[in-house]
Amino acid sequence: MAQVQLLSPDGSVRKVDRDSKEALAALRQTTALLLKAALKQEFDGIRLGEAVVDEDGFHVDSDKDDQQVSVDQLPDLAAAIKKMVKADVKVERNELSLDDALAKVGDDQYSHELLKEAANGDKVVVYDVNGVIAPAQADVLLYADIIKNYDLLSVAGAYWKGMSSNPMLQRIYGTVFFKKADLEEDLKKRQEARERDHRVIGNQLDLFFVDPKVGAGLPYWMPKGATIRRTIERYIIDREVADGYEHVYTPVLMNLDAYKTSGHWEHYRDDMFPPMDMGDGEMLELRPMNCPSHIQIYKHHIRSYRDLPLRIAELGMMHRYEKSGALSGLQRVREMTLNDGHTFVALDQIEDEFAKILRLIMDVYKDFDITDYSFRLSLRDPKNTKKYYANDEMWERSQTLLKRAMDDLHLDYYEAVGEAAFYGPKLDIQTKTALGNDETMSTIQLDFMLPDRFGLTYVGKDGKEHMPVMIHRGIVGTMERFVAYLTEIYKGAFPTWLAPEQVHIIPVSDDKHGEYAEKVAKQLKAANIRAVVDHRNEKMGYKIREAQTQKVPYTLVVGADEMANGGVSVRKYGEKDQNEMSLDDFRKAILDDIATYSREK
Numbered sequence: 001m002a003q004v005q006l007l008s009p010d011g012s013v014r015k016v017d018r019d020s021k022e023a024l025a026a027l028r029q030t031t032a033l034l035l036k037a038a039l040k041q042e043f044d045g046i047r048l049g050e051a052v053v054d055e056d057g058f059h060v061d062s063d064k065d066d067q068q069v070s071v072d073q074l075p076d077l078a079a080a081i082k083k084m085v086k087a088d089v090k091v092e093r094n095e096l097s098l099d100d101a102l103a104k105v106g107d108d109q110y111s112h113e114l115l116k117e118a119a120n121g122d123k124v125v126v127y128d129v130n131g132v133i134a135p136a137q138a139d140v141l142l143y144a145d146i147i148k149n150y151d152l153l154s155v156a157g158a159y160w161k162g163m164s165s166n167p168m169l170q171r172i173y174g175t176v177f178f179k180k181a182d183l184e185e186d187l188k189k190r191q192e193a194r195e196r197d198h199r200v201i202g203n204q205l206d207l208f209f210v211d212p213k214v215g216a217g218l219p220y221w222m223p224k225g226a227t228i229r230r231t232i233e234r235y236i237i238d239r240e241v242a243d244g245y246e247h248v249y250t251p252v253l254m255n256l257d258a259y260k261t262s263g264h265w266e267h268y269r270d271d272m273f274p275p276m277d278m279g280d281g282e283m284l285e286l287r288p289m290n291c292p293s294h295i296q297i298y299k300h301h302i303r304s305y306r307d308l309p310l311r312i313a314e315l316g317m318m319h320r321y322e323k324s325g326a327l328s329g330l331q332r333v334r335e336m337t338l339n340d341g342h343t344f345v346a347l348d349q350i351e352d353e354f355a356k357i358l359r360l361i362m363d364v365y366k367d368f369d370i371t372d373y374s375f376r377l378s379l380r381d382p383k384n385t386k387k388y389y390a391n392d393e394m395w396e397r398s399q400t401l402l403k404r405a406m407d408d409l410h411l412d413y414y415e416a417v418g419e420a421a422f423y424g425p426k427l428d429i430q431t432k433t434a435l436g437n438d439e440t441m442s443t444i445q446l447d448f449m450l451p452d453r454f455g456l457t458y459v460g461k462d463g464k465e466h467m468p469v470m471i472h473r474g475i476v477g478t479m480e481r482f483v484a485y486l487t488e489i490y491k492g493a494f495p496t497w498l499a500p501e502q503v504h505i506i507p508v509s510d511d512k513h514g515e516y517a518e519k520v521a522k523q524l525k526a527a528n529i530r531a532v533v534d535h536r537n538e539k540m541g542y543k544i545r546e547a548q549t550q551k552v553p554y555t556l557v558v559g560a561d562e563m564a565n566g567g568v569s570v571r572k573y574g575e576k577d578q579n580e581m582s583l584d585d586f587r588k589a590i591l592d593d594i595a596t597y598s599r600e601k
Contacts, residue, residue, distance in 0.1 A: 005142035009125055011093055013142055018178055022139065025053055030091055030141040031081070031150055031176045032058040037089075037129040038080035039172075043067065047108040049160060049169050051134060057175035061158055063110065069170050074152040077172070084130065085147050091140045092128040101126055104133055110160065110169075149183040150176035153190070162325030164216065189435065196434045198487035199329040205492055205550060207483075207500075208330060217327040217334035219480060224500035227530070228486075229479050231498055233315055235367070236339050236475065243360050245313040245341060250293035252317050256283040258292040261453050271320050290316035291447075291472060294342040295454050298468075303458040305346060308468060309353050313341035315479070330484040337479045343471040344456070347394065350469060351401040354427075354444060355409060357473050361429060361442045364475050367597045368486065369495070372432040373441070375411055377402060379425050381418035389423050389449045398446050398469070399425050423449035424469075434488040441485070445472040493573060496553040497594040503531040504547040505568075508559035510535050516563040520556065520583060527587055529594075548573060554590060 002018040006026045016022045032051035039046050039062050049061030062069065069077075096104075098119045105111035111134070115124050118135035126133040127140060141147070153173045160166035175190075177183045194200065202208050207225030210218065221229060237247055256275045259265040264272070268288060275283045287293065294312045303310065317337050326332050345353050365373065380388050380395050388395065402425055406413050413427075420426060424446035431441040447470040450456075457465040476482045486494070496502055505521055507513035517533045524531040534543050540557070547555040557569040557578065568586050571578045581589070 004146065006139040007091065007093060007142045008139050009093070009136040023178070026139040026141050027147065027176055027178060028053040028058040029138045030144055031147055031174060032060050033091055033127055033129050033132075033134060033140065034081045034084055034089070034144065034147065035060045035077065035152070035172065035174060036134060037084065037132040038077045039069070040132045041080055041130070042073070042077060043069070047110050048105075048132075048134070049110045050114065053138065057153070057173060059158075059171050059173045061110070061160070061169040061171050063167065063169045069155055069172065071155050074155070074172070078150070078152050081147070081150070085144055089130060089144055091142075091144060093125065093136055094128055094133075095123055095125050096133075098122050098124050101133060104131075146178065147176065149178065149180045150174060151183065151187060159324055162323050164324040193435055196488040196491055197329075198331070198484040201487050201492040202329065205500075207487070210327075210329065210333075215334075216324055217322055217332070219330055219333055219335075225483070227500040228494065228498055229483055232476075232479065232482065236315070236364075237313075239360065239364060240311075240313045240341065240475075243311075243356070244309075245311040248294070248297055248312055248314050250290070250297070250314060250316065252287055252319070253284045254287050254292060256285045258296075259285055259288075262289070262292045262295075262450060263453070264289055264292075271322075273319055273321050286319040287316075288318055288320050290314060290318065290338060290340045291342060291450060291470075292454075294340075295450060295456065295470075298344055298456060299454065303344070303468075305458055305460050305466075308344060308346050308458060309349055310344040311341065312343070313339075316340045330480040333478075333480050336481070339474055339476050339479065339482075341473050341475070343473070344451075344458075344468040345471060346458070346460075346466070347397065347469060350398055350446065350471075351405050353471060354402055354446075355405040357444050357471070358405070358409065358411075358427070361444075361475055368476075369597070370431055370441070370489075374430045375406065375413035376416055376428045376430060377406065377413045377425070378416045378419040378421070378428065380420045384418070387422060388420065389452075391448055394448050394469070395425070398448075402427065402446075421445060421447075423447045431485075433485065434491070439485070441477055441482075443472070443474050446470075447472055493551040494553075495597060496590065497597050499551075499553050500530065501532050501550070501552050502529055502590065502594075503554045503556060504543075504550075504552040505531060505533045505556045505558065506540060506543045506547070507533070507535070508540060508557065510537070513558050513560070513563055517558050520558060520568060523583060524587060524590075527591060529587070529590060544571070553593075554586075556586070 003015045004018050004023050005013055005015055007013055032053060036048050036051055039048060043064055046062050046064045051060045052058065101115050101124050102112055114135050118124055118137060125136040127136045153175060156171050157168050158171040160169055175186055177186065205224060206222050208219045208221050241247060272288045273286045275285050277283055297312050298310060315337050319335050322332055322334050343353055379399050426443060426445035428440045429442040430438045433439050451467050451470050456468055458468055460466045503524055505517045507517040514535055521531040521533050544555060551573055553573050555571045562568055567580055567582045569578045570581050570586055
């Protein structure tokens with residue numbers, strides 16, 4: 001197998017397989033350093049920020065007062081990198097005094113900060129490409145002449161160090177591979193990602209928007225997006241109520257003491273918004289989790305064994321402080337609504353309740369046509385029990401029960417020993433995104449700790465108080481992330497039952513057939529079908545094309561013949577043929593489509 005030589009920050013050189021992750025990371029790091037040198041060469045006075053390698057490629061941040069890098073200039077930068085490679089440029093490692101290093105970067109404030117952070121006393125190790133230096137913090141290629149298959153992809157804004165209080169810099173994204181075929185495959189995948197990007201589709205279909213000026217990470221749901229979300233929420237509530245859950249509403253604010261008791265303040269305070277001092281000693285907190293709220297519902301009454309299992313569910317709004325740089329459309333937000341639920345059970349009810357929740361999750365997946373998923377059962381490490389909640393009997397018994405429930409359902413699963421939460425074992429259900437990446441959609445977690453911390457009890461058959469086990473479960477996660485997931489899976493072509501507009505009705509002549517079109521719409525709406533009449537003064541062909549662009553499941557054209565026969569001309573999304581149907585037959589057909597959650601248009 002072919003190998004490459006890597007230069008490490010400590011000056012050592014080693015060989016690794018060319019197909020290894022280490023080699024790819026070094027290739028990306030080296031290309032990013034060459035991009036820094038190209039920026040310095042092409043733009044006089046430019047200031048250079050971080051050069052970062054991640055799972056998707058690399059990016060370089062920069063800033064210039066009088067001129068910003070545009071997408072049109074990326075080919076010039078790519079050509080400059082190519083020229084350096086042809087000239088046999090090398091990445092040199094040098095150890096400099098911090099003063100000399102700072103002098104080399106002049107008045108570049110960002111390079112100053114990076115060098116100072118990387119310095120060891122009054123010395124700093126740097127990589128040098130054609131006189132452009134950067135802290136040496138990762139392996140690079142010893143020889144850069146093998147950098148041939150790369151592409152500079154895009155330019156975007158990014159805050160320095162990911163903090164919104166810092167200046168906005170320009171970020172250039174790039175990708176690079178050893179093999180041309182790998183680059184071509186990556187570019188193809190990126191194109192598919194752009195076409196499926198829920199942010200792009202959300203804008204095209206007018207589903208939602210986020211305006212950083214009024215609140216980064218705080219999405220506004222437009223009428224169409226709100227319709228999709230509301231349909232999902234109603235579906236979820238109906239399914240959960242039918243499964244024995246009692247739906248509740250609880251406040252979005254809670255006394256900080258509750259989160260200190262739960263442990264959230266100790267372990268997650270960096271992800272929480274600052275507490276609000278009410279001036280009378282009371283400290284209120286925007287909730288990052290719903291569990292303490294549902295515990296209050298449980299505690300409000302004395303509970304008996306006859307009350308168990310007690311199933312509480314809520315579409316609960318939560319707030320988490322995500323850094324600006326991590327925010328992304330509906331996938332990473334600061335305000336979210338979680339399809340949350342908590343069941344309180346006796347120890348001998350765990351197995352049945354776990355299986356019941358799992359069956360509900362799989363039934364929901366079936367209705368949304370989610371078929372590619374796997375199970376990950378996280379268990380306690382028997383060799384290191386100190387980091388887990390101390391109750392050996394509960395751990396051993398519950399883990400045995402969960403395994404038995406999975407086996408009884410004939411489900412394959414991966415045992416992740418040592419990956420249980422500190423308060424109990426859990427099952428994560430991993431789904432595949434539209435691009436084939438794993439994402440945790442659903443979770444079932446047993447919790448022995450919170451019932452203990454909050455002093456939860458129930459009166460058993462023996463008349464004595466016992467502590468229940470709490471089961472946390474999420475069926476589809478947050479509404480925001482789930483809508484983003486579905487948008488990308490469906491590529492915006494939502495199944496009829498979810499589509500914000502299910503039927504688009506176009507009169508051939510609005511003057512002659514507009515009234516009949518409204519009559520058709522009225523009958524469809526009476527059956528709870530979302531229908532819209534297009535009265536605009538536009539050509540019919542344009543209206544039909546736009547209905548297809550908006551991915552409406554059914555387009556109806558009504559003219560003189562349809563009006564005379566009491567029918568409609570039906571065109572399904574993605575098809576060119578139109579079929580004549582009576583209005584009654586069409587209504588029955590679309591209601592069947594909706595009732596069966598069919599994805600066929």
